[in-house]
Amino acid sequence: MRILFSGRPAYGHLYPLLPLAAAAREAGHQVTLATGSAFVPRLTALGFDTRTVGISVAEAEAEAVRRHPDGPVVDVMITMFGDLLPRRTLADLEPVLAAEPPDLVIYEMSDVGAAGAALRAGVPAVSITIGRSMPPEIRDKAADSFDWIWSGRSPANPMLGDACIDLWPPGLADPIAAAIPTRFPLRPVPWSPPAPPWHSPGSPLVYLTLGTVAFRATEVFRAALDGLAQLPVRVVVAVGPGDPAALGPVPDRVEVWRFVPQDQVLRHADLVVHHGGSGTTLGAASHGLPQLVLPQGADQFVNAEVLTAQGSGLSLVGDEVTPDIVAECARTLLGEPVYRATAHALREQIAAMPSPTDVLPTLEAHAAR
Template identity: 45%
Template sequence: MRLIFTSLVSHGHLYPLLPLAVAARDAGHDVLFATGDEMLPVVEKAGLATESAGFGMREAFTSVFGPDARPRSGDEPPEAFYPVIGEVFGNVLPRRFVADLTPLFERHRPDLVVYETGNMGGAIAARLTGIPAIGHGFGRVSPGEVNDVIAARLAEYSAEVGFDGGTLPSFGDAVIDICPESVQAPDFLAKANRIPLRPVGWAEPGDLPDGVLGRDKSRPLVYLTLGTAFGDEDVLKRAIRALARLDADVLVAAGPAVDPAQLGDVPGNVRVEAWVPQAELLPQVDLVVHHGGSGTTLGAFGEGLPQLVLPQGADQFTNAEAVVAAGVGGQLIGGNATEEAIFETSRKVLADEAVRAAARALADEIAAMPSPAEVAKRLPDYAG
């Protein structure tokens, strides 16, 4: 069977699809992965054939604001940004992906398209070319008004290109869901034709920092990251000062947005790296302090790790709420994320047996979900 996978151009949207794409290839399917140029090397390192499609979110937002415009000032409420998010995700990105994917689908004529659910251009292009398609989620679905705004703009664009998109999620297509049911949004569970898939961490090949493997595990290891898109020097500095006060070792992944040198001298129990292979690191740590990105949140769920979430934007706020609701950690938002609050909350979460028990239960739930190899065997059922 010939399959085309397609995702938006970002690590957070691309990585969740790679385990299933690789499993489908290993099951003997002909797999092609279509995404933007900057992500193609990552896919190629996974051993998959690629084609270029779409462009990145930065370019999409620039097309709305212009190269010099600021999308939102810090004193504006999030709701003021909703029309822009609706335009980017309901029109600009889908329009570009449809333009690129429609001829690609016509040329390759796959039996099935697997599109990441943030990339509704993949769904529309599949409908326009008459090819069966299913969605693939990248984490917990964020409920609320912003999704309604995106859906309304997407319906306008769908009508423009010639079909009634119907209602979300995913125009009624089946959706591969990597979020455990106990923390998934209830509204999504009620509406979606859901295909559960165990979230499997993906990281580009790389070695763990010296001293992580074989370390003395009587001393906790805390992992601090703000991800690839929302790195903030001030937040990282504040969190480093707080976590250094713990009787623990701290490993920091500064990410591409922050030069490690900007963080200055750090205490002796803190180590700063530009990047770490997160999927390989998580089994070695005891607490994750992070931004609430779906990949880090689900990775910590899968490893049964306590979490402290410092959400910075996008779906990170609802992910943080899910962490708290599941009893597996805490959250500190905006001005509440002081050095003292980060220290105290981290100390309490790290020592709380109830949190550890809840985290282990969530990890057991994830372990019981179908593996990528199991779901890959079922993909022909959706090819029509």
């Protein structure tokens, strides 16, 4: 089977596709990855057949802000994801699909232009949930903006379409994704570029990150670091594209990196303090770890709420993020067994979900219908 995967050129958008793409390639399927130019060399180095498609989120944001200089954020986001990004993806992908027709297109949920290109080429398309669905009030406001992508059809969801691969376990379920007519549960498998073996600096170990988008929130990083410094713990910090020096002096028990092999770190961690990005949320949950979430934007606030309601984490927002409150929450999460027990229950839910290899036959059957 020929499968084309399409995703935005961004870590949190593209990397969730790679475990399934790698499993499909290993199973003998012909796999092509389509993304923006910034990530094409990385995928090529991993041995994937690639196509350069679409523009970056940053480019789309700059143009959307130019169009709505004084408009609300929601108008900027709808322009980005309902107009600028999908139009460019569709235009770039249509000739690719015409020249090399795949049997199936799998796109991360925000890359909906790939769904439009697949629809016009007569190829089945399946979305994959890299994050939370749009809240109903925003979805209703955005519906007309997405209508052109679906050529007048009315899919179950303007981004997820009528078929989706759902990475959320039952304890953290996204009710909108769960209601899509054709749904394929898939275990969220952590993925990061190949790296040398990582050695833990000791325990108890806290992993602190604000991901690859919110990494500029230096005050949040500093408050979290100063709070964790009050506890007898080791801390590993990943600042992503940020500058480690921007954090200033750190205690001897703290290691600051740009990037770490996150899954290796999570295997040794006792607590994760992070921004609430879906990849880190699911990665920590896969390892049964309590989580302290400091949401900064996008769907991170919803992830924090759902994780707190599930019982394996706590969250702090805005002015709550002070060193003393971070220390209190971290002490609670490390010291009260109920949080680890609830996190272990979530880990078992994830372990019971189909693996990328397990889900391939159902995707083959779907493509063949």
